[in-house]
Amino acid sequence: MKGSSRNKDHSTEGEGTGKRPKRKCLQWHPLLAKKLLDFSEEEEEEEEDEDIDKVPLLGADSLEQDADETEDEESEQRARRPMNAFLLFCKRHRSLVRKEHPRLDNRGATKILADWWAVLDPKEKQKYTDMAKEYKDAFMKANPGYKWCPTTNKPVKTQTSTVTNRKKLWAFASDATKDLPSPRKVTTKSEEMPQLNFGMADPTQMGGLSMLLLAGEHALTAQEVSSSTCQSDATNSTEACQKSSLFQFAEISSSTSQPGVPGAVKQTEESALFQFAEMSSNTSQLSSPELVKLCGKSALFQLARMCLASEGVKVKEPGKTKVEAPEDAGGEVLKEMEVELEKAIKDSCKGKIEQLEIKRMQNRDDTKAEESETAKCGDFTSLAMENSPFERNDNTKDHMCCSPELSIADMNIFGLKPEKIKKKKKKNKLDRHTSEKSTPKKPCKKRQSSESDIESVMYTIEAVAKGDWGAERLADTPRKKPRPVSNVKESMLDTKSPKKKVKSKDKKTSKEKPTETTKESKPPDFLSIAASKEEPCEASDNIKVEPLTPTEEVVPQSLPEQVKTEDSDCVKKIETCGSRKSERSCKGALYKTLVSEGMLTSLRANVDRGKRSSGKGNSSDHEGCWSEENWAFSQSGTSGNKKLKRPRPKEEFVFGLAKLEEEFEKKFNSLPQYSPITFDRKNSSVPRKKRKVGSGSSEHPKSNKGGPLLAPSVAYMIVEAWTPFSSGVQCKGSSILSEDRISSESAWKNKISISALNTPEPAMMHEPLVGSQKRKARKTKITHLVRTADGQVSPAGGTLEEKLKELPQSTLQKTQSAETDCNSECSRNAETEENHSITSDMPAVSAFFSLAALAEVAAMENVHRSQRATPLPHDGQPNEMSQAPVLISCADQ
């Protein structure tokens, strides 16, 4: 009754959409959700404050379960066992069933679904099975210790009263080992998680540094590649660069995600990417790419100068510099530095720098100048060199609290002591941002200054690692600094990137800016993100991390040496900066290109599509894969938007969740949906139970209803068209169907996407048949199908090809050729061969897959076109199949 509101009606859209059962907060990925929740909680606190007491628990998710949670246990508890194939099927088709049978309640729907399931072609089932398996695998990876049945043990939950009813149990084998669930704990507690699959906790806790580490590691490899590629060409390689960049991002994201910490990492990454995108976009907007380069150079140049200056300073007064207190101790040095900086800055950008004394004054004045400058050098702002130092000084003075050591270390890390100093100012602002985004946790509310320092450092590190530099900083700047400077920056930002403001915390920012007092408010951000403790941890982490992770060139180098060998550091730093810069430029260029090409847009669109899920709010995490993909998407998506506003922290979380969900959905969506009609027929023909042979129902389901499923008519048609083929073989052209699929496929990282997802085979008929019969059936069906596809019109198989071709024309824009190719090939293959494992191509593709999905698709398409260019005709050679970008899997009965 109560539920009546919901009625079947809306459910139409998706299972996913609306449904949130009361209890279950997180359908798919409890784990992620929890993790995310953790973050989100914090954020929420910030935003909402009201709500959560302190409980870090899950504010959001918890819907009902909150109670249960003590974080750990709960988290564990939270994990829900992965859905099995049937459940996936149900989820996917329930809405359809409901549409057809609005009055049916779920039970009835479930029965129908069961019928459908029974009828469903084995192949089709296989897809779901595969997906389920994948899902499970991912889940298990995420939750190594997860047990389906807690069995008696389940001691776990006892405590919390709530014990999750349902969830209850699953005891994790060993808490320690079990990562997933525990991760949260770890995070909270500080235990270390071995990482595990997800090990989110660590990175999160680690904060930016950890992030850096993770990202850095990935980045290193990725970057290397990218750098090499990028270096080769600027524009020409653009595509290559793009790919590389995408790839890198993907890897980074994936890598980070894998390790764990979906939430934080994602955010950070996203932010980074986003920033990147913004950077590029901004720069592009503001000025030509050249400008960008110039700016970057200038920035780099400045940095270099900074380093040099710092070196000099160090040489002169190492001790002081280290200790820092820039103003206090190294007034002279500072001045020198300032002078140099000013020069450099002026050189590059007109003056932003101010002397220590005048800093603020100038800063204010500069504000105006900055605006103008901004246009000139976007990066510059990003560097935030100027202001930050000053502020830093101030801050340092004010509070060096946290650990001067850290600050120093940080400085060392960067290799840019001076920079750090400078950065601080921005950092303050940035910090918020950074902390929020990149490192949710760290910040201690209390001392901004200290935080700012650390954060700034971390931020910079992260930025460096990411190569975001400018972008992040830009974003950050606005936020944190309460000071007038911030205002200036803001103005800068405004002009440059309204987005950022929009982004996440503009609101807060605004608040913050007004006055330092706001700092507190700021802290909330941090706080929200980070637990109170983190600071020390962070610091330590940072230090530790640095050496550990070579996140990026800069960091690693600097890290080890940093502490003592400053000189070398500086040099190195400079170099690194340069390298990064190149990377950045490449990335930026790539993004730009992507944007221009519209790829980002498309990605974004995909994301948007997925959004509906966002409403759900559930996040699913389970697999690294998904999460990774999500990230990738999110990143790409955000970047694509260009300016999309970055969601606020909360939003980000939500976003993260949403993204996860989206991804999941994408994947999920990738699963073939079958039109009810088809089932109906079958059902009708065969009264529920699986009818095995099927027979023939020929008909085309497609007529309409089916439409709802995949892509509208087109997709559906395609499906049908494919079906025939699929009957014998499954064709999976990645691009084949609708974008959704593509996206979804992309989403799937590796194999899954390829292997299973693909083809939607509506048909269910043939399966049971045996050998020759099957073949006959297939052919027959095929003809039928073909006909149906056409609209029932064309009879014979000959039409198939035509239809296939037509189909693409009709709807498919992109992969038409590919599809056709696939189809033809598939058909052939089906006839001749049935089993084709996934193509060899996959592996390569798989690598990028998540992120680059679109890019890949495009590339693949291009390749196809170029290579095959509608070769298709029947003869497709099996070999081609393998080659063909489109994956075709032929399942043989």
Add this chain to the structure above:
DNA sequence: GGGAATGAAAA
């Protein structure tokens, strides 16, 4: 919270 379905895992 039960229930309708299926399936996987554990006992």
Add this chain to the structure above:
DNA sequence: TTTTCATTCCC
């Protein structure tokens, strides 16, 4: 072989 529990959501 039996239990649990995964999803969905009305009742």
